[in-house]
Amino acid sequence: MKFDTVVLGGGMVGVSVAVHLQKRGLTVALVDRKAPGNETSFGNAGLIQREGVYPYAFPRDASTLLRYARNRSLDVRYHFSAMPKLLPFLYRYWHYSRADRHTAIARSYATLIEHCVSEHRALIDASGAQALVRTGGWLKVFRSARKQDAALRDVERWQAEYGVTFDALDATQLRRAEPSLSHALLGALRYTDAESVSDPNALVTAYARYFEQLGGRVFIGDASTLEPHWSVDTDAGRIDAQSAVISLGPWSDTVSARFGYRLPLAVKRGYHMHYAAQDGAKLNQPVLDTEIGYMITPMARGIRLTTGAELAACDAPATPVQLDAIEPIARATFPLGARLDERPWLGRRPCTPDMMPIIGPATRHKDLWFAFGHAHHGLTLGPVTGRLLAEMMTGAATVTDPHPFRADRF
CATH class of the missing domain: 3.30.9.10 (D-Amino Acid Oxidase, subunit A, domain 2)
Structure with missing residues (x-):
């Protein structure tokens, strides 16, 4: 029950992170409260949006x-x-949406989007999920x-x-x-x-099976039990890891807040x-x-x-x-x-208020990493996020500059 990394979150982003880490030779545990692909990644329009710059x-x-x-x-x-709590976030969202700021954000965002189809295709081919994907656009x-x-x-x-x-x-x-x-x-x-995808849940499931074929382990567990340095409760007992990745989609801030991070989500x-x-x-x-x-x-x-x-x-x-x-x-x-x-x-x-995901290391905890905040493009950007974070965690050259997506930009 000892791993190099525990990835918390079994959606498209978390599964993709787990796949890329396992491919790079790490031993990886993927933990979520449900089987992979049964929360946010279950119900979307199924688009891989190359145009979404x-x-x-x-x-x-x-x-x-x-x-x-x-x-x-x-x-x-x-x-x-919900408005009293949401208004400060919405004001910041409005602020970043001014035309010149939005244009600057797109320049960074496009560096992820440009790889979305090719990175999905690599995992689709490796996992044998070709039948789930339609070409030709929308x-x-x-x-x-x-x-x-x-x-x-x-x-x-x-x-x-x-x-x-x-x-x-x-x-x-x-x-x-x-x-x-x-x-x-x-x-x-x-x-x-x-x-586009005919069944997003089935695609995430196919990627998760590929992760297991690579030697990764999937656990049902409680991300809120995460403790430094780093362990978490699962249905198979408590597991320990050298590093942890928080990729819990809309619940990521709940877990990161336990360690003192106040990220705008x-x-x-x-x-x-x-x-x-x-x-x-x-x-x-x-x-x-x-x-x-x-x-x-x-x-x-x-x-x-x-x-x-x-x-x-x-x-x-x-x-x-x-x-x-x-x-x-x-x-x-x-x-x-x-x-x-x-x-x-x-x-x-x-x-996030600036419309870009948070991808990279936590600022105050060694070996804690973030991969969340993808808004409408979690399915689109899951594989390229997984590759980028795995490259950062293993010290490899990165597919794109990760600096715009750092946690401390807020």
Whole structure:
């Protein structure tokens, strides 16, 4: 029960960290309260977002802020009770979202994004998970020419700055690509270098099996029992390790706070539901209805409808009002049939105010490392994060400069 490293957290990021450390010759224990892939990584849109060089910013125009303040928006809702605690975080988020700051953040963020597909592909091939992945990108669809033109200007800039590839589809081309979508849609952008996953949980599970094939060990355990230097309780007894990695997604700050770290982490909660497709309708790729704020994605279980963001306490009771509000709109966009899940799934995206993850060493404890705060891009950035952190921990040359993601930047 002695290991070189214990990785706390069995989501996409934690599993990827464990894989890369084990590949580099360390003995690694992966610990979580559930089997790998059954928390935040279970329920997302399944995108590997090569185009995602600009992380999701906080709106700064008055009209959008007023719309959100009324708390009736389809894409963002909030719990009034959570606002006193969240307001300082939201102010910092708003601060970093100013156009010039957001542009500077993108320059650092893009150094991770540029490796997201290639690093996933390496693990997909090694784990035999090819059947879970679709190539060819995903679609952002539009209901107004104004929104489509603005999005086209953005992606043309991303192409010039970061090599993002895309196709612009008019209404006829969109109907050819997705015949079952509503003809009310005017067109779309297809992000062609992105890939998507038919079952995110199954992909994490495949990576975890590969980790075990490499000699790693998976334990069910309680991360809150972590003690220097370093041990943690599991269902198989207490295990000891020379180093520890906190990669617990939205619960990372709870454990890091026990050691005196006050890292700014909040959650954007989201919901999903699966549906049958009516009358032989087929969805070929993920589709974001950008002006409404939801996504429909073909998954192994059915068509997955995912919501936008809910700002609330991490473990507050579920309030899936967004899902109920967008379902009729989604049904008019694509012929969804019966609900296939007993209840909506609730997930939590761990977010930092500057929109970038925390990757690297803790500042006051030897051999304690962080890998969390990936917001909407945990699935996208898991493998490259795992590689980067493993390189840092073993003293190897790093795939990119880790400095922008350090814990002490706050």
